[in-house]
Amino acid sequence: MVARVGQKAPDFAAPAYYRGGFTNVKLSDYAGKWVMLCFYPGDFTFV
Amino acid sequence: MSAVAAQYDALQALGVEVFSVSVDSHFVHKIWNDEELSKMVDGGVRFHMLSDQAGNIGRAYGVYDDQQGIEMRGRFIIDPDGVVQAMEVMTPPVGRKLAETVRQVQAFQHVRATGGKEATPAGWEPGKPTLKPGPDLVGKVWKVWNPSME
Structure with missing residues (x-):
């Protein structure tokens, strides 16, 4: 899923x-808390 | 990721736990923080930097690109019941605007605090009028709100 x-x-x-x-x-x-999950392409990339 | 680190205090103040995720190892996360990010943001990264080397978390969230073996810029807001309330997924070359994430968290928290009795119109920020959906509001939103109030 x-x-x-x-x-x-x-x-x-x-x-x-x-x-x-x-x-x-x-x-x-972390149930009971607000969570922000942030994916990104990779360490040492430029943006 | 330094932009997320710079907004960490604002997110903490809203009670938001922040997790960053990439396919790099947690060892590389440490070096990236020590060598670069800590020079861009005072105190460096203070949230958990997760390692998803097999891409399993990225697949579960629909952001893993198996052609390149990397994860797209996916941002998910999860509420205290563990339900995904918002997501934004972008290709790598364009960065996020974290202030918009902060605004969305504030809006979702407001809706939750009212038990779903209020909704927030476009561009809502704390202090601005909300909408109270019900039979009286059908066809009458124009009386209480319009885009110039955004």
């Missing part, structure tokens, strides 16, 4: 860099 407005956001877990350390993020751990 691909994400659609008005539908439940697909859950995921991923390794992350966060304030000098490494951690894991699971979207469903």
